[in-house]
Amino acid sequence: MSTPAAEHAPGLASADGIAARARGLTKAYGSGETAVIALDSVDVDIVRGRFTAVMGPSGSGKSTLMHCLAGLDTVSAGQVWLGNTEITGLKDSELTRLRRDRVGFMFQSFNLIPTLNALENITLPMDIAGRKPDRQWLDRVIDTLGLRDRLRHRPAQLSGGQQQRVACARALASRPELIFADEPTGNLDSRAGLEVLGFLREAVDRLHQTVVMVTHDPGAAAHSDLVLFLADGRIVDEMRRPTAEAVLERMKRFDVIRAPSGEGALRSDGPAPDKD
């Protein structure tokens, strides 16, 4: 196991400031003529205690990036760290434990267990880990997400938005230090969506958790501290303290600008944005 790359951007005193890191992260699916390069040598630092949004066209590699950073998928080349631990090359059992202890994941396709009710789905990761939920925290998560009267329902008895809220609650229930959320507001009405975003924001501001969120919605991205823009498997731009208008403008340029080939990806490891 090696330590993270030595170079640090200004403003980062130590590797403790990094919740997740990738260097040269490459992910290819298939081989030969049908091979798809989903991620093309991505360098990225996810700074601890910050809310990072990931945007980019469909197929640009957003979900793949999240899965690889969270240790849910293997990489074709490159290295990934969670905190100070390099996860590329870890044994499955070690990776599973690390992930369980540190990471909460909200999948684009919920991944709820159909035979379990909402509450059982929410507490499943902790049940597997043999850990007791913090009752107060769990209640707060359940109430904030408006799931109180749906806890005994199975996924098939819930609307898409309700299933999404269950998936959200499951990711938050164990209070993981690092939360990955793949389009968490995609199926929610605007009120529920704002609540989820507010909750993620609060997790960062008050509980010092780290959130990485994929979204197609400039309004949702505006809740973050930093937006990373992906195109063709590379990070091609970043925006600090985003506004919905600025993000929308940037997104429009994806139609006309393609990432030049052979250039290194931008890194997101600059100093933390000043808080107003």
Ligand SMILES: Nc1ncnc2c1ncn2[C@@H]1O[C@H](COP(=O)(O)OP(=O)(O)OP(=O)(O)O)[C@@H](O)[C@H]1O
């Ligand atoms: N299991 C797989 N097998 C083959 N190709 C895959 C697989 N998973 C993803 N890909 C390809 O990798 C690329 C990146 O996919 P990814 O799911 O990361 O995109 P995305 O940015 O999350 O898109 P969306 O916004 O539609 O969710 C796409 O071209 C996709 O077709």
Ligand SMILES: [Mg+2]
């Ligand atoms: Mg996706």
